[in-house]
Amino acid sequence: MGDYWTTDTESIVLNSGIKVPYAWQAGETASRFLVQLRDEKKIWGKRCPKCQKVLVPARKSCGFCFVETSDWVAVANQGVVQTYTVVARDTPVQPVKAPFAYAVILLDGADTGFVHILQLEDPQKIKTGMRVQAVWAENRKGSILDISHFIPVEG
């Protein structure tokens, strides 16, 4: 329908992309969080002194109360699936090949959900309420993918 003009005129296409390199500063709080993932294989949250929620990943302030968070609180490397999806197609941004799953996981000790990748042999077996645990990457570099993915806890 929109091609009527191409009988006498070539349709020019410019293939390009935004070529801008970035260097994001994690800042003090996220740096500490990521260093703990990389070096200690530990997941940390921070507590809000007002609502007492343990916010994970750790963050400098509580968005609910608009106050600075206070204590660092270590949370478990395992928790309960709050929701999930089994991804069936590949995209240029997914770090692993489909099929795989994403899940929001409430880690033991945390009050906010932690979003990450969930891998099962049979992804159709995933259920809300399932208990899962973190699997650490071999080569960690201070990134959210220092946790490679989560897997079900046996038993």
Place this chain on the structure above:
Amino acid sequence: MGKRVAIVGTGQTNHCSIRRDVNGQELIREAVTRALADAELTIKDIDGVVIGNMDHFESINYVDCWSIDGTGGYMKPVIKLTTGGTTGTTLAIGGYHMVASGMFEKLLVIGWEKNSESDTTGAINTATDPFIDRAVFGGAVSGLALDAHKYMDKYGATVKDAARVTVRDRKNACNNPHAHLREEVSIEDVMQSDLLSDPIRLLDMCPRSDGACAIIYASEDVAEKITPQPAWVLGAVNRHSVNDFTEITDNSTLDSMVEASAELWQKLGVKEPLKELDVVELYQPFSWAGLIWIEDLGLCKKGEAAQLIWDGVTDMDGELPFNPSGSVCATNPIGATGLIRCAEIALQIQGKAGARQVPDVNFALATGFGGCYWTDLVAFGSKKPE
């Protein structure tokens, strides 16, 4: 009829090359908490949030949604405005209309940028149309160099005249605790600094900064209860008329500023702006703008700005001080820069400008520049408008 609107509080971060200790929304939170403290309000008092930056500098899509923790926008109305370099003043103008409409009583307006996170030129490049001018107009400096050459050719101004502008602003910045660059420079320093794009040298240009600025607007119903001296918005005018760089015919005049200032002075009944204004915060991305745009604001005839500068008219003790804050050649977190102009004017009117205070400020102007030779103007006053 709309409500009258005033700035009742401002907050800025201490702008610098790179903030390693905070990410973008944490940077924003600093400015917001300072503005709330300045106005003696809490986030609960705020009815809504308006925010802006230039997306490609941080590569975050839907910044209004991403920055909630830092803006205090949780469960509040949040909206994003963005217009390139003019973003800061666009935000000030947007916030004004939103409060004047009666839809908000106390509104938080935030401009910010973490320029350290990206390559500025690479990011600006995509402003140009991919087919028409992107291959030719690389980045911001080359375009401005054309302006400088044309202006010097036409009016006989010299690189020394432009350097005197920088000297004034860098000296003023020493009085501003928030400024990024706080060291004086001499005319020789400017004229011997690295050549970027003839005739523009490094010290003629603005730095890139990490910084955030927040202002709080209040409607006339509450402004005077919040602060004894609100900075009232008297008028806001802009022109974003040109959209590709090949359309500019005479680079020695900023047409958008000529048009916008003519409309603003007419609206406000200003006959002699040079006499009537008490202070100007000019969004001055390079030194020649500090010559050319004095003329284009209607403060003097074309070609006469250099004389004004050398006579000291625009110095801190002159008839019409320009840029007591040090303006853009001292500090430039792009999404915040235009809003900082407005915040600095508010501080002047409120008598809170400390070492950079100009005495007796009753009528003042903040300007914004960016995009494709665009101009935003916001006029403020110490008295509630009629």
Place this chain on the structure above:
Amino acid sequence: MDKAAIVGVGQTKHAARRKEVSYGEMVYEAVIAALEDAGIGMDDIDNVITTSNDFWDGRTISCMATSDASGVPGKNTSCVEGDGTFGAFYGMTRVLSGSYDTTLVTAYSKGSEGVSPIISNAAFDPILSRELGLDMVSACALQARSYMDRYGITEEEIAQVSVKNHGNALHNPNAHMGLDLTVEDVMQSRQVASPLKLYDISPISDGACAIVIANEKRAKQISNQPVWLNGVSFCADAYSLGDRDLFECQALEKAARGAYKMAGIQDPTKEIDIAEIYDAFSYQELLWSEGLGFCEKGAGGKLVTSGATAKDGSLPINPSGGLMGAHPVIAAGLIRMVEAVYQLRGEAGETQVNKQVNTALVQGLNGVCGQSHCVWILGRD
């Protein structure tokens, strides 16, 4: 408070790919249509608000690309980055502030020219979540599952939204994805990210839209059928997906309360005649219906299966076909406003509902999983 009204509307025929026009040329079509609809010229427009998104355009200061087409030269102007419903809000305040009598609001996007997972992935925090590779589809799939598991809503019930809206779109000359589907067709369509299947997901379109807003005095001069902007409110939830209860939409609930209060609406189920809402994914029409108070929490499935929201139902939702019919990002919410205007004026042609339409609700959103919502109440008086 002073009132404002919509006095002219225009939109393009949305398509998978408009390769014969640039962004500006595409916006121009919508602008000309809106001016003609209002019966005014560009000289009658006092100021312009454009709405765009730098990521979707692949261009910083994206407002530059369509300024000429929006009539910006020589006028006061600004740009909202977000859905068109938010652009319309700013446009309205420019008139209510007393500064201008008329505002032209434009919105557009060419989804065909970018790679949508990369663009929506950029909404995720670079440090803490972007590398996970989530995009709008996989994130909304998380929300769909959360909603279904919480209330026992089934995929079949959700599929009915897709059937209804694709079917409605068949009658909409501006839609590009009108389809005659059955629930079985939706259930059998390709899995994308469970529980979302191909037909649960709106198409990404190329399209533009424009409206003319005027203050009360000017509106009555320009139009004999102004559509009054009786209520508006918007609200943003927390950002991080794990900070939110994805099975409900508290930000939408608050925005709806604000809009209803401003418009003097006490029982939306009785007082709203039609709704045009943001069905980027089929489950969203049900979840947002709950947030808007069209039914109890958890009753979204029953709402659609009851037929109440069909074109001939008691509260038709998306008689235009909604986003299922055409989804130019950014423009989508403003297009909902245009479709609501047609219904209120009785000019919706084959998509016109049978009942009298005096009050319409429009909803648009920004962000992932509907983090930030804008609700409008439009009326004939």
